[in-house]
Amino acid sequence: MIREPEVDVLLEKVDSKFTLVIAAAKRARQINDYFNAMRHQQLIQAPGPQVETASNKPLSIALKEIADGKCVYERLADGIK
Numbered sequence: 001m002i003r004e005p006e007v008d009v010l011l012e013k014v015d016s017k018f019t020l021v022i023a024a025a026k027r028a029r030q031i032n033d034y035f036n037a038m039r040h041q042q043l044i045q046a047p048g049p050q051v052e053t054a055s056n057k058p059l060s061i062a063l064k065e066i067a068d069g070k071c072v073y074e075r076l077a078d079g080i081k
Contacts, residue, residue, distance in 0.1 A: 004054075005067035013066050014073070020066070023073045027062035 014020045033046040035058070049061045050070040065071035 005064060009067050010063060013069065015075075019073065019075075023071065024059060024062045024066060027065060027071050028058040031058040031061050 010020055011017065014023060030046040031049055034044055034048045036042075037044045037046070038048075049065070051061065051064045051068055053061050053064050055061070062071065
């Protein structure tokens, strides 16, 4: 169960539940790639976390970024960018 940020707040930032799931999953993958690159001292190509959270889990960070308006999405004809 998502407690923070609340689901209602998240759904105000996107146009559907599907968009929320896809945007959060894509951003969580980017954050995870960032953490892995840092751990292995590699060049970092993915942007790092843009918000502070109590949790270090990529999905929690991604959801917080969406709620704060730091993570935006662009709907394309063939998917989400």
